[in-house]
Amino acid sequence: MSTVNYNDSKYPVRADFAESHTRFWQRLASPGNCLSAKQRIAVAKEVRQAFSCELCRQRKVALSPYQVNGEHDQTGELSSVMVEVVHRVITDSGRLTKTWFDSVIADGLKHEEYVEILGTVVHVFSIDEFSRALGLPLRELPEAGAGEPSHYRPGNLVEDVAWLPMLDQVIDSGPESDLWEGKLEGNVIRALSLVPDEVRSLQDLLKTHYLDEAEFGDFEKSPQGTLSRIQTEVVAARVSAFNDCFY
Numbered sequence: 001m002s003t004v005n006y007n008d009s010k011y012p013v014r015a016d017f018a019e020s021h022t023r024f025w026q027r028l029a030s031p032g033n034c035l036s037a038k039q040r041i042a043v044a045k046e047v048r049q050a051f052s053c054e055l056c057r058q059r060k061v062a063l064s065p066y067q068v069n070g071e072h073d074q075t076g077e078l079s080s081v082m083v084e085v086v087h088r089v090i091t092d093s094g095r096l097t098k099t100w101f102d103s104v105i106a107d108g109l110k111h112e113e114y115v116e117i118l119g120t121v122v123h124v125f126s127i128d129e130f131s132r133a134l135g136l137p138l139r140e141l142p143e144a145g146a147g148e149p150s151h152y153r154p155g156n157l158v159e160d161v162a163w164l165p166m167l168d169q170v171i172d173s174g175p176e177s178d179l180w181e182g183k184l185e186g187n188v189i190r191a192l193s194l195v196p197d198e199v200r201s202l203q204d205l206l207k208t209h210y211l212d213e214a215e216f217g218d219f220e221k222s223p224q225g226t227l228s229r230i231q232t233e234v235v236a237a238r239v240s241a242f243n244d245c246f247y
Contacts, residue, residue: 037144042077094244119198
């Protein structure tokens with residue numbers, strides 16, 4: 001099922017939440033950059049599996065996650081290195097290091113695969129958390145569609161800024177000119193730009209859950225809904241701190 005609705009919510013839910021979540025569910029059910037539709041849905045399953053993974057639980061409470069060896073509790077649909085990325089991002093993202101990143105790349109994961117997995121994890125987790133906040137069951141994942149990954153690699157990449165290549169801060173023209181206007185200062189959005197469609201998914205969900213990226217710097221601009229911009233930022237800062245967000 002590729003359509004998401006919140007008809008079972010006891011609270012009123014704006015229509016644009018279901019609409020944007022449905023758009024992502026449809027993207028999830030389609031082949032991506034490096035992953036097939038089946039693999040993308042398998043990533044979504046691992047997002048949910050990570051919460052009950054015993055290895056992740058033991059690592060989370062250890063002084064260092066590298067003190068604990070073992071195998072993840074998993075669905076068996078993805079390679080071990082892909083499962084490691086999904087589970088670590090979900091359960092212990094605050095302690096990810098460049099050394100860890102280099103190790104998953106050395107184990108055979110491509111940069112593009114890492115970005116596509118990361119984007120899928122973030123987007124699925126956001127939608128799942130929305131259901132949890134409403135006290136609802138997690139939405140049923142879609143069925144995988146047909147087709148092959150695009151293996152598209154954009155031009156105008158910068159290689160020496162972060163752990164992996166990203167698009168330049170300014171995109172004047174070309175296929176990626178829709179991603180942002182002017183000079184993009186923050187790297188949160190730019191971090192996914194090696195796989196431009198992951199940025200597009202992020203932007204689409206941001207408009208609903210928070211603000212349009214172009215409105216971030218306008219502190220007079222309030223999100224849709226009943227919270228003021230100040231109230232929204234207080235909630236965002238508290239959640240970020242709880243999740244050990246770098247920012």
